[in-house]
Ligand SMILES: Nc1ncnc2c1ncn2[C@@H]1O[C@H](COP(=O)(O)OP(=O)(O)O)[C@@H](O)[C@H]1O
């Protein structure tokens with residue numbers, strides 16, 4: 001027990017920003033629940049937050065013990081992309097767009113599978129597991145496209161009166177900033193972010209983590225509004 | 232291990248700035264658009280109210296013309312006819328059957344004259360113009376009361392709140408409701424209540440008659456013209472009417488009119 005806390009502390013002191021970023025998911029977690037008859041997309045947001053919390057806590061613990069957790073990062077990529085696709089599925093108004101989202105989800109899963117095998121020719125080599133090579137880029141571009149499409153819908157068809165009280169607007173703001181901040185980083189993440197390797201461009205990591213915190217704040221604002229609206 | 236180039240940092244910062252701009256743009260543009268849409272909606276609504284008000288003004292003017300023609304032309308002719316008949320009757324032999332016929336005709340003329348006066352009075356509430364809403368309603372109550380039904384007016388002290396521009400509208404509404412109660416309900420008692428509730432005036436017309444099914448009346452396009460006209464009159468001043476009615480028990484119709492709405496009230500003058 002003592003050694004566990006010691007390991008956690010050592011890790012936290014060594015990577016304070018990383019741990020802060022990972023703990024920032026607790027912020028939206030504070031606002032989960034407390035609203036009745038929530039729209040269906042909020043359920044996926046809540047699952048997304050739940051999954052991210054699990055992933056971040058696991059990451060903190062495994063990193064403290066210096067266990068290779070890049071596998072977790074890879075899994076997270078697929079899970080979060082699918083959860084967010086499910087969220088968009090419920091917010092887009094037209095059936096053909098909903099269908100397109102389903103198709104994109106399937107294609108992305110397939111692509112992820114190929115990329116996974118391709119990036120790790122030797123799957124049993126646990127210690128040298130690497131991050132996917134192209135999936136991160138694809139995910140970023142995909143999310144940016146979806147958010148922009150959604151913004152276009154908001155502006156053109158004016159489905160809501162007060163945008164600032166609309167949860168989905170805040171979620172999209174967070175996603176837009178998060179993915180805009182990491183879209184150029186992701187092509188290099190595969191090469192630079194191997195286990196036990198040091199990342200060569202610390203400023204980029206700081207930006208990456210700041211935008212993730214921003215995304216989590218966006219989620220928290222969104223959920224707080226979802227709660228206020230229905231109470 | 233490859234090192235990402237420095238330009239990557241610049242590109243990322245540019246992306247972020249763009250993202251923030253997009254967010255600000257969306258929020259601003261959406262706000263402007265929905266504000267604009269709201270304004271258009273308000274304008275349409277106001278236009279509708281103006282049309283409605285103009286329609287009622289035209290209706291009143293038309294009624295006035297009709298009443299004047301009735302009273303001045305037909306009424307005068309009838310009076311002259313009555314006078315002539317009077318002379319004829321006097322010139323006839325006292326016990327002749329012709330004289331009895333002339334007498335009967337004079338009686339008919341008398342009734343017709345009374346009816347013409349009543350109709351022109353109903354068409355234009357002269358008392359309303361001369362002495363105000365309270366007097367006009369008291370007259371209405373007096374005319375409606377007869378052997379079968381007793382009509383009462385309550386809440387005399389609330390009349391001071393009624394703006395002059397609302398008087399015609401309120402009079403017409405109460406007139407319709409009282410006429411309905413007399414004509415359809417078979418009630419023995421009708422009560423008109425005026426009272427002020429917060430910043431609105433409420434008028435309730437109650438009867439102890441047979442009641443009716445409001446949904447059925449409102450669905451039927453032919454029936455319910457009188458009730459519908461109440462709703463359209465009220466829509467001009469953003470008022471409401473509530474029908475607390477059901478078959479088999481007395482009716483309670485409550486009209487709510489906001490007192491402070493000078494902008495809308497001015498439409499009615
Ligand atoms: N006070 C009432 N008691 C019973 N029935 C009523 C009453 N007021 C209205 N009704 C019913 O509602 C119908 C619609 O009334 P209204 O719109 O004034 O049309 P109208 O008086 O020309 O028939 C009437 O035909 C009558 O059946």
Ligand SMILES: [Mg+2]
Nearest residue numbers: 407411457458
């Ligand atoms: Mg009627």
